[in-house]
Amino acid sequence: MTDVIEREIKVKLDVDPQKFIDRLVKEGYEYLGREVQEDIYLNGEAKDFKKTDEALRIRTVGDKIELTYKGPRMGSESKSREEITVVLDSRESMVKILEKLGYRPVYKIKKIRYTFKKENFTICVDNVEGLGNFLEVEGIDVEERELIDFFNKIKILFNLKEEVITKSYLELMVNALDHSNSN
Template identity: 40%
Template sequence: MYYKHAVFEVEVKYRVPGHDVIKEKLKALNAKFLEHTEETDIYFNSPIRDFAKTDEALRVRIYGDGTVVLTYKGPRIGGIGKTREELSVTVNDLESLLEILRRLDFKEVARVIKRRDIYNYENFTIYIDIVEGLGNFVEVETMVNDRELINKATEEVLQLGDKLGLRRDWIERKTYLELVLEKNSMNKP
């Protein structure tokens, strides 16, 4: 059973050598540059179930302008992309939110810090990311509100990636959280 206003984020992420060529292709497509932002994502694990095992995520995102959004991401659906049910709420008090999570025994597991340029093309959002400690990425995503549309949307995302010169062997199936946790575990003595 899904929340009646469920939205599914259909996304494909690419690990790229750089961004210049992709930005030129976006310009050639007349994609609209929306904004440059910096984001800090703080991920938490639940005291009652291990999100790493259930493939869920609870994230507090702090935007460069101070906006704070709490997001629950359900388990991934499908194979190629990172499609998930997503529920979000904007919060106006970061410190109180973090204190509530701590008092409920949610544990911070990682922070992901990124600089991001955001573009819009038709019904797609394209994120040009530089992720601290991980490198350069491009995410191409769209949103659907019907589970039946996920496969079609995934193919459309891949086709736009092809149009932007994003090679399919560059697809990164892991989330930024998984990549950060993997890197942190390799750096431990």
């Protein structure tokens, strides 16, 4: 089990993600690999995570399965939350257990993630099904100011003009689905 404070900053990428990936390699960022992440988000009958600003997620990456609880936001300029994660043997069994406890799968999000490392930070280029391409900079157990300073270096180096997004992919997906249903 891991219990950490994760801080992240994300922007929508309006440039070709492959060019961005190539530039990260050229600038000396350590390439950690590509993975497909499939997330199932759950919500409770007795506890509505949308109202409490929490999340409960089951993530599958290849054969690896994790259950993560995300606490309410703590940061103002970045998305900062407590995260508690456990490794699972079976996604289906965990979903059944959670359903017995009153939780239901409500959203699925699939993304292709290219991950890089520099200093104490993880840099991810994500293609999120239905949402597009994003750059996400994450720091585990770092101060918010450290993350912002590191992100600003990347912003200048890569001439990024996009606005910072403090919403999670789940919130962006919910907004996109709500918007498409209202048309």
